Amino acid sequence: MNLPPLDPPARILLGPGPSEASPRVLRAQALPLVGHLDPYFVQLMDETMNLLRQVFGTQNRLAIPVSGTGSAGMEAAFVNMLSPGDRVVVGVNGVFGERMCDVARRCGAQVHRVEAEWGQTLPLETIQSALRQHRPQVLALVHAETSTGALQPLEGLSEAAGETGALLLVDTVTSLGGAPVEVDRNGIDICYSGTQKCLSAPPGLAPITFSEVALARLKSRSTRVQSWYLDMSMIEKYWGGERLYHHTAPISAIYGLREALAVVLEEGLEARYLRHRRNAEMLWAGLEDLGLKLVVDRARRIPSLTTVYSPDGVAEQDIRKKLLERYGIEIGGGLGPFKGRVWRIGLMGESSTQRNILYLLAALRELL
Amino acid sequence: MNLPPLDPPARILLGPGPSEASPRVLRAQALPLVGHLDPYFVQLMDETMNLLRQVFGTQNRLAIPVSGTGSAGMEAAFVNMLSPGDRVVVGVNGVFGERMCDVARRCGAQVHRVEAEWGQTLPLETIQSALRQHRPQVLALVHAETSTGALQPLEGLSEAAGETGALLLVDTVTSLGGAPVEVDRNGIDICYSGTQKCLSAPPGLAPITFSEVALARLKSRSTRVQSWYLDMSMIEKYWGGERLYHHTAPISAIYGLREALAVVLEEGLEARYLRHRRNAEMLWAGLEDLGLKLVVDRARRIPSLTTVYSPDGVAEQDIRKKLLERYGIEIGGGLGPFKGRVWRIGLMGESSTQRNILYLLAALRELL
Numbered sequence: 001m002n003l004p005p006l007d008p009p010a011r012i013l014l015g016p017g018p019s020e021a022s023p024r025v026l027r028a029q030a031l032p033l034v035g036h037l038d039p040y041f042v043q044l045m046d047e048t049m050n051l052l053r054q055v056f057g058t059q060n061r062l063a064i065p066v067s068g069t070g071s072a073g074m075e076a077a078f079v080n081m082l083s084p085g086d087r088v089v090v091g092v093n094g095v096f097g098e099r100m101c102d103v104a105r106r107c108g109a110q111v112h113r114v115e116a117e118w119g120q121t122l123p124l125e126t127i128q129s130a131l132r133q134h135r136p137q138v139l140a141l142v143h144a145e146t147s148t149g150a151l152q153p154l155e156g157l158s159e160a161a162g163e164t165g166a167l168l169l170v171d172t173v174t175s176l177g178g179a180p181v182e183v184d185r186n187g188i189d190i191c192y193s194g195t196q197k198c199l200s201a202p203p204g205l206a207p208i209t210f211s212e213v214a215l216a217r218l219k220s221r222s223t224r225v226q227s228w229y230l231d232m233s234m235i236e237k238y239w240g241g242e243r244l245y246h247h248t249a250p251i252s253a254i255y256g257l258r259e260a261l262a263v264v265l266e267e268g269l270e271a272r273y274l275r276h277r278r279n280a281e282m283l284w285a286g287l288e289d290l291g292l293k294l295v296v297d298r299a300r301r302i303p304s305l306t307t308v309y310s311p312d313g314v315a316e317q318d319i320r321k322k323l324l325e326r327y328g329i330e331i332g333g334g335l336g337p338f339k340g341r342v343w344r345i346g347l348m349g350e351s352s353t354q355r356n357i358l359y360l361l362a363a364l365r366e367l368l
Numbered sequence: 369m370n371l372p373p374l375d376p377p378a379r380i381l382l383g384p385g386p387s388e389a390s391p392r393v394l395r396a397q398a399l400p401l402v403g404h405l406d407p408y409f410v411q412l413m414d415e416t417m418n419l420l421r422q423v424f425g426t427q428n429r430l431a432i433p434v435s436g437t438g439s440a441g442m443e444a445a446f447v448n449m450l451s452p453g454d455r456v457v458v459g460v461n462g463v464f465g466e467r468m469c470d471v472a473r474r475c476g477a478q479v480h481r482v483e484a485e486w487g488q489t490l491p492l493e494t495i496q497s498a499l500r501q502h503r504p505q506v507l508a509l510v511h512a513e514t515s516t517g518a519l520q521p522l523e524g525l526s527e528a529a530g531e532t533g534a535l536l537l538v539d540t541v542t543s544l545g546g547a548p549v550e551v552d553r554n555g556i557d558i559c560y561s562g563t564q565k566c567l568s569a570p571p572g573l574a575p576i577t578f579s580e581v582a583l584a585r586l587k588s589r590s591t592r593v594q595s596w597y598l599d600m601s602m603i604e605k606y607w608g609g610e611r612l613y614h615h616t617a618p619i620s621a622i623y624g625l626r627e628a629l630a631v632v633l634e635e636g637l638e639a640r641y642l643r644h645r646r647n648a649e650m651l652w653a654g655l656e657d658l659g660l661k662l663v664v665d666r667a668r669r670i671p672s673l674t675t676v677y678s679p680d681g682v683a684e685q686d687i688r689k690k691l692l693e694r695y696g697i698e699i700g701g702g703l704g705p706f707k708g709r710v711w712r713i714g715l716m717g718e719s720s721t722q723r724n725i726l727y728l729l730a731a732l733r734e735l736l
Contacts, residue, residue: 003630008402030398034376035698068436071615075597103596204618228471229443247439250572262371330403
């Protein structure tokens with residue numbers, strides 16, 4: 001038993017996540033542990049909920065980190081809101097919409113897909129007509145489709161869902177903290193995210209929030225939530241005034257998240273969105289300058305995740321390998337129909353800096 | 369936005385978990401992030417699996433950390449092994465056996481309980497007769513019942529389960545790393561634990577291992593695993609040779625776990641069990657010396673978690689509050705029928721030291 005000390009290489013994380021975490025956040029994770037019912041931790045839970053509410057843009061009572069990654073957030077959203085036989089309309093224009101369908105089917109729900117091409121977004125009218133046709137309990141959409149780089153507009157969705165009695169469920173894994181989400185203003189009932197994207201905390205937690213209407217729906221269920229671990233009716237008793245033990249909270253990760261949220265709010269949400277936007281534009285111009293073609297129309301691009309076609313005749317995997325080995329830069333490859341054809345470049349949170357962009361562009365210029 | 373810096377108080381963690389983490393483990397969590405498909409991380413995953421196999425005492429191919437706390441490990445065990453209508457025999461002699469029943473029922477399984485009083489363990493003959501009567505797909509038991517302090521013997525269980533064709537599923541959340549688990553020697557098919565007990569890493573991950581027979585059962589399912597997040601048939605493709613993306617691994621927590629496992633194996637499993645045992649005996653003698661009565665018979669006590677009746681006429685919650693405020697010591701209160709009557713004192717991993725024991729006993733002597 002003589003393992004070498006852990007010594008991860010220094011990477012510039014410009015993939016689809018994790019993004020870089022600030023040293024302040026990483027140091028928070030090295031703080032000594034306290035118990036999950038310690039008065040200090042209980043106060044930190046309240047503080048974290050308060051910070052989450054600000055970042056989500058909500059007055060919702062329930063705004064907490066699920067003890068799992070962004071995908072656990074997705075599962076928590078669906079298992080709590082769907083009972084067997086329920087209908088759900090899911091927008092599908094990439095991997096994460098597909099994943100929503102998979103998760104919803106495992107809840108025993110009837111899944112109705114509204115589809116768009118990869119890289120496109122879903123027109124409001126298409127969504128409206130699906131809602132009128134299927135009258136689902138839930139309308140589920142991905143705000144920022146990490147697999148394609150397309151940003152779904154949130155305007156009008158709440159009204160459309162409300163018209164047919166559906167709750168609005170939105171995945172903001174790649175957008176929260178990097179682009180406006182505004183849960184209350186956009187009338188989102190269930191919203192979840194991940195820590196490792198624009199919040200720039202390490203992966204491991206999934207911030208989630210439920211509106212009072214969503215919580216009332218949860219309370220009126222006639223069947224039990226199929227997941228004990230993610231049953232929000234029990235979890236909210238730990239995060240709420242009762243402090244009733246459910247599962248042991250991931251102390252270190254919550255230290256890190258609290259610190260990451262403080263960093264986000266010290267910068268200010270508007271300033272942060274502007275930084276993500278400006279840096280994205282710098283990247284887009286630079287990529288086009290290299291002769292590369294962006295996948296998504298300018299008006300629909302995610303500021304924190306850019307998709308670009310790799311040049312014809314170039315082994316894109318080889319370029320990514322060289323970027324990592326020679327320059328220490330991680331970018332992502334394409335998934336599904338984009339595999340072997342598209343790069344995914346994340347400019348998320350701490351990773352969204354002019355220095356990273358210019359370095360990446362310089363490296364690409366050398367390699368291409 | 370001017371939050372004070374995070375500054376958790378120094379605590380002596382002698383509750384039912386989390387235990388103290390060594391500074392080396394905490395520092396590992398402050399290391400810079402790499403991507404979840406980075407060659408460095410992939411090698412670290414292999415290393416972590418290898419360390420987990422040693423700690424579990426198994427040659428199983430699949431030995432990984434589930435991306436959630438110990439309860440997520442429990443849920444992962446059940447959702448992967450049970451289909452609706454399956455039968456499961458569950459040993460119930462405390463909170464965690466009850467939790468198993470709840471989780472199994474949510475899988476649509478028929479749950480048959482084998483019960484013992486809190487603080488007692490389950491006789492093998494009782495288990496055998498339940499197996500013969502119900503012929504379940506799974507026999508589920510808690511090795512170390514954290515709510516009662518009773519350690520269930522593992523001898524004979526595998527033979528009993530095998531006789532009626534059941535897989536043996538064992539919860540070792542509070543025992544792994546502190547008392548012999550020996551997955552292969554004890555013929556355990558599905559075994560899970562938590563990081564925050566005798567492994568002395570922060571809470572957030574659930575080590576789990578499946579035997580080849582259990583994996584074959586998983587592959588032959590006719591229904592999908594109801595949890596997408598915990599579906600081991602997909603997760604094993606990320607941890608196995610394919611490295612197929614499932615969800616973003618919690619990088620920092622895995623750094624911490626790898627380091628914690630290295631600490632465990634550098635001490636050596638036998639030496640570690642002996643330390644836990646000797647320290648437990650020192651605690652037991654000290655408590656009896658204070659005139660306190662232990663809950664569990666000596667032969668059945670968990671070395672890492674001791675239950676003791678609080679003195680008659682003493683407000684036990686008040687003593688715990690004073691221990692925390694005046695001495696910085698956390699111990700746990702009782703749950704269920706033990707609420708208000710029993711203290712739970714953990715001596716887990718890094719927390720299991722002579723210094724902590726003598727300090728706690730001295731503090732109790734002053735307070736009682």
